[in-house]
Amino acid sequence: MLFYNKNILIVGLGLMGASLGQALIKRRQSKDDFKVLGYARKQQTVDIALDNCIIDQGSSDLESMAKQADIIVLCVPMLSIESSLQAIKPFLKDQVILTDVGSVKDEVIRASKKVFGNMPNYFVPGHPIAGAEKSGVMAANSELYDCHQVILTPDIYTDKIALNTIESIWKFVGAHVVEMNVEHHDHVLAATSHLPHLLAFSLVNTLNHRSENREIFHYAAGGFRDFTRIAASETTMWHDIFKCNKDALLEVLNSFTADLDILKEAISSNDEQTIKSVLSEAKTAREYFTEVLQARSNK
Known part of the structure; x- marks a missing residue:
């Protein structure tokens, strides 16, 4: 040791x-x-x-x-x-x-x-x-x-x-x-950690502003709970992270919003093929992530 x-x-x-x-x-x-x-x-x-x-x-x-x-x-x-x-x-x-x-x-x-x-x-x-x-x-x-x-x-x-x-x-x-290396680390974490936290904070904040007396939260189920759990994280820490990794975070945020616009347009125009393709690819990717977690826990 x-x-x-x-x-x-x-x-x-x-x-x-x-x-x-x-x-x-x-x-x-x-x-x-x-x-x-x-x-x-x-x-x-x-x-x-x-x-x-x-x-x-x-x-x-x-x-x-x-x-x-x-x-x-x-x-x-x-x-x-x-x-x-x-x-x-x-x-x-x-x-x-x-x-x-x-x-x-x-x-x-x-x-x-x-x-x-x-x-x-x-x-x-x-x-x-x-x-x-x-x-x-x-x-x-x-x-x-x-x-x-x-x-x-x-x-x-x-x-x-x-x-x-x-x-x-x-x-x-x-x-x-x-x-x-440092640059690769900051880009990887911008995508896998910093962006998800940013989105969770943003979603909870958006719904909070749209709901008088926060009534909407009474009807939220497990999916909302699981996705937004990290919005309860320590705010000073995440403020600092967003500020310090601004460039890498903005890069992945721009990529996310571009893909979100594609999905938004597909829903608006009833483009079922694009919607199904996005959902299917996301499901496959998430299943792969589950396998990675399982393999890591077995080491």
């Missing part, structure tokens, strides 16, 4: 950070294996994390935590990455390993270069493809990352020990780790 006897500091004890801490503690054999430290702006959050075995030690004093850390995982909103790096910079040990859970890797690279002058070779950008509509420290789920993918986006200068260490942490909590 490459992080044996190390102090792992989680900066930000929301859903992602708290779940990681809880998963690490739950899976280790002994407290001597490694220590999980935690930082949050509010001491109350730290206290809750301590009471629920999410971290071993924590504080709202960043300096005291950062000075002890051998590995730091940034679990903060995208637009807080730069300020978080700036805050911990004066207290970092030599060759401390840095990583993050941010959904837009280009923004992480930009922030790192601005703070450090270049991309530190001990910084391994990462993104776990996992989450939930709940947020906050009490939403911690030790199984959140189990059988989910974590994408790492190292470059040619990334230190191999740092890369292998971060990979081993994610595998330890049950995740499947893959590598991808």
